[in-house]
Amino acid sequence: MLEHPAAAPPLSSAGVLIAGVDEAGRGPLAGPLAVAAVILDSTRPISGLNDSKKLSAAKREALYPQIIExxxxxxxxxxxxxxxxxxxxxxxxxxxxxxAVVGLTPAAHEALIDGNKLPKDLPCAGRAIVGGDALEPSISAASILAKVSRDRLMVAMDALHPGYGFAVHKGYPTPAHLAALQQLGPCPQHRRSFAPVRLLLDQARLF
Structure with missing residues (x-):
């Protein structure tokens, strides 16, 4: 699933476009992984960018439309x-x-990836930066877009799959989520390859 990229103004031939890239949702037992790429405009700075995990939900929601705009x-x-x-x-x-990098219009000349690994098929040059979501504003912006996008989806998913508490824990393996899994079993949004879900499925096959 791809959200529509923002319309971009014309670029000068001398402009070097650097994209920040980050994800949200590697650890949950349910729901999608969200990955975002952002090319910031140096002429339109955004105050308060930081690693999304260090920001309150309200602050992330306030920054989200600013980044999009x-x-x-x-x-x-x-x-x-x-x-x-x-x-x-x-x-x-x-x-x-x-x-996410491929989906950028205009295309990035370089991608700054949060973490210590680079995708092998990036469409441009790339650099991996450990802790980049707190160091590079473009990665911070990407982390916020990924986190807010995913959290909104998990809230909506709570209505489609009631009883698991997705709106509260966003699919992470909290005690409440694990208890709901034991009681209700996995729903279509659960990741079958993740150990707690796989164990329940294996037990169901046995009995």
């Missing part, structure tokens, strides 16, 4: 649970990062 380009990709199960979470993350 002021960025030269942005793209959010969702990797659904079935693809995560097929690829594994690491490969799904690498795939999502490449897709």
């Amino acid at each position: 002021r960025a030269l380009a942005w793209c959010v990709i969702l990797i659904e649970p079935d693809e995560i199960d097929r690829l594994n979470i690491f490969q799904a993350t690498m795939t999502g990062m490449s897709r």
Whole structure:
């Protein structure tokens, strides 16, 4: 799933476009992985950018529309649970990062990737930056878009799959989520390859 990139103004031939790339949702047992890429506009700065995990939900929601409005380009990709199960979470993350960068219009000349690994099929040069979501504003912006996009989806998913508490824990393996899994069993949004879900499915096959 691809959210529409923002319309970008014409660029000068001398402009070097650097995209920040980050993800949200590697650890949850349910729901998609969200990956975002953002090219910021240096002429339209955004105050308060930081690692999304260090910001309150209210602050992330306030920054989200500013990033959408002021960025030269942005793209959010969702990797659904079935693809995560097929690829594994690491490969799904690498795939999502490449897709997010490919989805940018205009295209980036370089991608700054949060973490210590680079996707092999990036469409441009790339640099991996450990802790980049707190160091590079473009990665911070990407982390916010990914986190807000995913959290909104998990809130909506709570109404489709009631009883699991998705609106509260966003699919992470909290005690309440694990208890609901035991009681209700997995729903279509659960990641079958993740240990707690796989164990329940294996037990169901046995009995």
